[in-house]
Amino acid sequence: MTEVLVTGATGEVGRGVLPWLQEHFSLRLLALDPPGDDPRRIQADLLDWHALSAAMCGAASVLHLAVATGHSGVYEDDAFNDRRFDINVKGTFHLFEAARRAGVRRVVHVSSLMVVWGHGCAAPVPGDATPRPVGTYALTKALSENIARYYAEAQGMEVVTLRIAAPLDLDDPKGLRQPVRPQQIPLPDLAQAFIRALTVPLPRYEIVTLVGESSRRIWDLEAARRVLGYEPRYRLDDLGVSWAGPFAVEP
Numbered sequence: 001m002t003e004v005l006v007t008g009a010t011g012e013v014g015r016g017v018l019p020w021l022q023e024h025f026s027l028r029l030l031a032l033d034p035p036g037d038d039p040r041r042i043q044a045d046l047l048d049w050h051a052l053s054a055a056m057c058g059a060a061s062v063l064h065l066a067v068a069t070g071h072s073g074v075y076e077d078d079a080f081n082d083r084r085f086d087i088n089v090k091g092t093f094h095l096f097e098a099a100r101r102a103g104v105r106r107v108v109h110v111s112s113l114m115v116v117w118g119h120g121c122a123a124p125v126p127g128d129a130t131p132r133p134v135g136t137y138a139l140t141k142a143l144s145e146n147i148a149r150y151y152a153e154a155q156g157m158e159v160v161t162l163r164i165a166a167p168l169d170l171d172d173p174k175g176l177r178q179p180v181r182p183q184q185i186p187l188p189d190l191a192q193a194f195i196r197a198l199t200v201p202l203p204r205y206e207i208v209t210l211v212g213e214s215s216r217r218i219w220d221l222e223a224a225r226r227v228l229g230y231e232p233r234y235r236l237d238d239l240g241v242s243w244a245g246p247f248a249v250e251p
Contacts, residue, residue, distance in 0.1 A: 001024070002025050002061060003025070003059050003061075004021070005055060005062045006028065008067060008069075009027075011066070011067070016191075021063075021191060028042055030042045030055050046092075056101075059099075060106070064092065064095055066087065067087060068083045068086070068087040075137075088137075089140050093147050096148065096150075096151040096155075100151060100155050106157075107157060108162065108194065108197040109148040110161075111162065111207075112137070112138060113183060114137060115141050115145065116129045116219075117134040118134050119132050124219065126223070127219070127220045128208070148161050160205070160207075162208050163207065163208065165181070166183075167186075170187065179242045180236060180244060181243075181245070182214045182217055182218070183212060183214075183217065185212040186233075188233060188234065189210075190210065193210050200229065202227075206227045212234065212236050213232035213234065213236065218246060
């Protein structure tokens with residue numbers, strides 16, 4: 001099986017998609033947390049060149065999920081914003097450079113839908129729209145997209161950036177009882193997109209928006225269909241959810 005290094009593997013998204021990914025790939029799960037009992041787990045910091053290079057050795061592809069954690073994307077604080085720039089920007093540079101040195105060809109770079117929140121509700125927002133970040137978190141993710149593009153275009157790596165919405169766990173009754181933003185993406189659909197992004201041909205750098213399907217969707221999925229062959233399996237309207245606004249702030 002293809003060896004895939006997953007950064008940020010113990011975060012919300014990493015934990016959520018792991019059941020599907022492990023059916024298709026041999027995984028290395030990189031995180032800051034101690035390894036515990038899972039032999040696939042690697043404790044490493046993106047800012048530690050030596051540890052990152054060791055984790056990268058022998059991998060065929062990378063799924064880059066790691067971000068500065070602890071607060072939502074709308075949270076603003078000087079100290080935490082400094083950490084965002086360290087992890088989300090400098091850490092992404094380290095990741096791509098370590099991958100290049102190790103001869104890794106494919107990197108799936110996971111960005112955020114907040115990079116294009118500044119387009120507002122002027123539907124449809126193209127799947128590869130020009131960045132209009134809202135907030136410091138989104139700014140760091142927009143900058144990380146430039147790093148991804150550089151390594152694709154200047155270094156010849158196979159790179160796709162996925163601007164993802166917040167995931168929706170269909171097995172969490174409590175989460176489904178709370179208002180859902182119309183762009184939230186069910187975990188099985190997100191996992192499908194990740195699997196495709198790790199395997200489809202990538203003749204050039206691509207940016208793809210990934211959101212859930214609903215009657216209120218304002219972000220276009222054309223790029224996801226064209227590049228990944230992605231088709232949502234779930235429609236949020238059919239799940240009986242109540243709606244929050246697309247830019248609602250989580251408590």
